[in-house]
Amino acid sequence: MSETLLSVPQERIPRHVAIIMDGNGRWAEKRGLPRLAGHQQGTKNVRNVINACLEFGVKYLTVFAFSTENWGRPESELKGLKQIFMDTFQKEFQEVSKNGVRILHIGQREGLGDDILEQIDYAVDNSKDNTDLVFTVAINYGSRNEIKHAVKKIIADGIQEDQITEELIGSYLFTNGLPDPDLVVRTSGEMRLSNFLLWQSAYSEWTFPNVYWPDYGRDELIKSIQEYAGRERRFGKINVK
Numbered sequence: 001m002s003e004t005l006l007s008v009p010q011e012r013i014p015r016h017v018a019i020i021m022d023g024n025g026r027w028a029e030k031r032g033l034p035r036l037a038g039h040q041q042g043t044k045n046v047r048n049v050i051n052a053c054l055e056f057g058v059k060y061l062t063v064f065a066f067s068t069e070n071w072g073r074p075e076s077e078l079k080g081l082k083q084i085f086m087d088t089f090q091k092e093f094q095e096v097s098k099n100g101v102r103i104l105h106i107g108q109r110e111g112l113g114d115d116i117l118e119q120i121d122y123a124v125d126n127s128k129d130n131t132d133l134v135f136t137v138a139i140n141y142g143s144r145n146e147i148k149h150a151v152k153k154i155i156a157d158g159i160q161e162d163q164i165t166e167e168l169i170g171s172y173l174f175t176n177g178l179p180d181p182d183l184v185v186r187t188s189g190e191m192r193l194s195n196f197l198l199w200q201s202a203y204s205e206w207t208f209p210n211v212y213w214p215d216y217g218r219d220e221l222i223k224s225i226q227e228y229a230g231r232e233r234r235f236g237k238i239n240v241k
Contacts, residue, residue: 089123
């Protein structure tokens with residue numbers, strides 16, 4: 001356990017951390033490398049953050065890997081990203097699952113391709129009994145799309161108006177069964193939500209570290225947790241003293 005984190009009580013450590021992994025391309029361009037090299041380095045960094053979450057007692061980690069809007073990127077970059085997804089689920093995530101990590105996927109399956117879906121499904125099924133950390137990867141995910149999908153399903157299931165509650169809507173989202181994130185981190189210093197977990201993060205704490213995702217490792221996560229631990233979460237209420 002980090003000496004720095006020893007000053008943070010376990011009850012102040014976020015149960016669920018969600019991360020928008022931003023800045024891969026700019027990390028590469030700053031070094032004169034192709035953008036794909038940044039995505040590859042960012043993928044390698046995922047394991048560092050997973051290991052840190054295991055160390056610090058974070059129970060849920062969700063990362064935003066590819067949005068529904070990212071399909072508008074150049075075809076050469078998309079081809080490279082698809083291969084990275086294949087390799088990551090086939091090799092990297094098989095390794096982290098040996099450390100007690102359960103792997104989940106959220107997002108639209110349509111459009112990903114049978115080869116990628118096969119690797120995703122294998123990783124999910126192979127790790128389903130792990131309990132040390134639930135690691136959720138958002139690929140082909142967009143929060144508005146998720147909410148639209150939920151509304152359509154509710155209508156298709158014939159749910160009556162007086163039966164619709166926030167809890168019911170939550171049960172139709174891709175994240176059904178997962179707690180809402182306590183802390184959402186967006187790397188690279190950009191301050192945008194980017195269509196990520198809009199429903200689920202209604203009362204999350206947000207941090208925007210000015211560091212590109214490939215450089216956001218254990219020490220940066222410590223800083224985010226410390227910032228989170230120093231905040232007072234009121235969920236729209238006030239504390240009466």
